[in-house]
Amino acid sequence: MAVVKQVSTVELTVPLQRSMRFATRQVSARDFTLVQIETNDGVIGNGVVYMHVANIIEEKLRPLLLEQDVLDTEKLWRNMYREMYRDRKGAAIRAIGACDIALWDAKGKTLNLPVYKLLGACRDRVPCYGSGGYYRKTGREAINEIQEEVTKYVKSGFRAIKMKVGGLPLNDDLERVRAAREAAGANIEVMLDANNAYDSNTAIRAGKAYEKFDVYWFEEPVWPEDLAGSARVSRALSTPIASGELEYTRYGFRDLIISNAASILQPDAEVVGGVSEWLKVASLAASFNIPVAPHWAQEIHTHLASAVENSIWIEWFAKDLDIRKEDELYTSSVKLEDGFAIPSNEPGFGVKLNEDAIKKFSKRKIE
Template sequence: MKITDVTLQGYAWPRAKPIRNGKYTYTTVGLNLIHVHTDEGITGVGWGGGPAFGRPAELTQAFVDHFKPALVGEDPLCYRRLWHRMWEPKIVGRRGMSTQTISAIDIALWDLAGKALGQPIYKLLGAYTDRVPAYIAGGYYEEGKGLKELAEEMETNLELNAKAIKIKIGGAPIREDVERVRVVRETIGPDVHLLVDANNAYTAYQAIDVARKLEPYDIFWFEEPVAPDDYRGHAQVTRATSIPVATGENEYTRYGFRDLIAHEAAHILNPDAQILGGITEFMHVASLAAAHDLQIAPHGAQEVHIHLITAISNGLILEVYRETVDPLRSQIFKERLALDEDGYVVAPDRPGLGVEPNYDLL
């Protein structure tokens, strides 16, 4: 089997209302689908950052065109060799859209391998388990969304069997955010995990102040308290609070996570296969974390990460998005992952990623 082409289809759709976290505002949602085609008629599909993050398909297309000569004519199952053929830091950069495009291509290669071999990706990777606990991510800031509306969102999450919930902080004065956390804790009760995510909004001293004010509310983790490259600041926060610190969604490759770990910058790592270099590189990061007895809680794209977290021994919890984050979240794929009555998600047993984009809707 040989690769015959690599193509891109980019999509974007608006949000009825912009959503905002501690630092960024999102007005649209995007999906850049990369297809790896073969001479046997099997096509792998992967995806990465889209227009929602100011990354138009035209920019991704330029990187696809750059990487295509390294892929066409090659055996798609030789994923390690292909990753290193694309990874040329002197030529295309070590972070940003170049690595994110490699990520999407690598995910497509794994989807293709699963389809060719008739196996879901998590089994190709070793299948440590087939189900994992999950949390529903949300709690964004929106115009007209007050404490009442925030509580109602949390109540809906509970109706969807959520046993863990994440909300945003850092986009309001500290006193207001502490009140938001208090209301959410009262709404979900003492037995549901509550996670908070600042999306890099604070300096280290601000994050320490916030963390100490939130400690009475039994916080499961404090995510991205400071800027991604502020390893020292992350380490200061981890030492100053009893709340576990999680970070890594904006980190790239095994080398970035090596440095995070060396600085003791987090208790929990949040690698994102769509960003850091794909499934191939994610597994390097997971092994590196396991060697340091650190747990992995991947960020983003539950359709991809359900396979990765169930394949590793140090997987902690899966992030799940719903319509509060993306109005078409339950429709862009023909298959949908849902929480069971225990708040777990079961890995799909279909070949590859086990999901097919809803091209008609897109």
């Protein structure tokens, strides 16, 4: 039996080289918690989430994991959730997610299988969309920057790109979208992400204006709790609404689905409660014939999207965009080929930590 012998955490803060903005937030650094779960066989499973949640893990979750069989992920998830269910959303569920991801990584390494095979693979590659189009520069320079980003993604084989909207007056955002569509050409899908910027009236007005650029999806047009508003936007537009990157557990996604707030769901394993809960959300979506396009965490989601029937896209960030600082903390064995993400056959998630970077960006001194 592979028994959990140690659960350790490190909180990290990694600065961006150039700060950036999306509609609702300015970002100059990224916060992470790394969880390491070590078994009696000396296997170490790694789990990372982008929030500082080490206290919850150390005080509440570690005692539930120690001396348990690392293969019993379903039981361990249930026990962690029962401990934390009074919180139901937010940091508590992210902490559970970090542990669950580390457990799945350790399970794969224990059984010497990559996670997508362990789950029962459905495909061996998933199409990616090139994500970016953040607010950094202004005026003509911003337009040039977006066009350069889009051109780079298209040249390297991507068939879809995503950019931010909602951070400028509508006419200025329309110019940015026009520029992206121009650079992409007619055969590339263009997705727009408003990061909860609008109320439903403004979202309908903006969404209708964007429609002339043949938009593939309109992401998070309104505040995440405004399910009725999102449903209203969805009814008013011909562009599909994508949402769910800030939603927690199967229960949050159940409400998104039954309120008709979105017709493309974007569960994020680091947010929703880990691998175990992500799979439940994907199955729930499948039962409504709704596709999933996971948000962020390309090294994790390549495995998960490869293992379910109803995944349509992976969100992919080019390293040189300086958006995803995970790329400095570890190296993933997922390969990118002609716009497709391909999981490797390395056991677990096939991620190797960069120990120097972990030390450098750690908030606490590591002995």
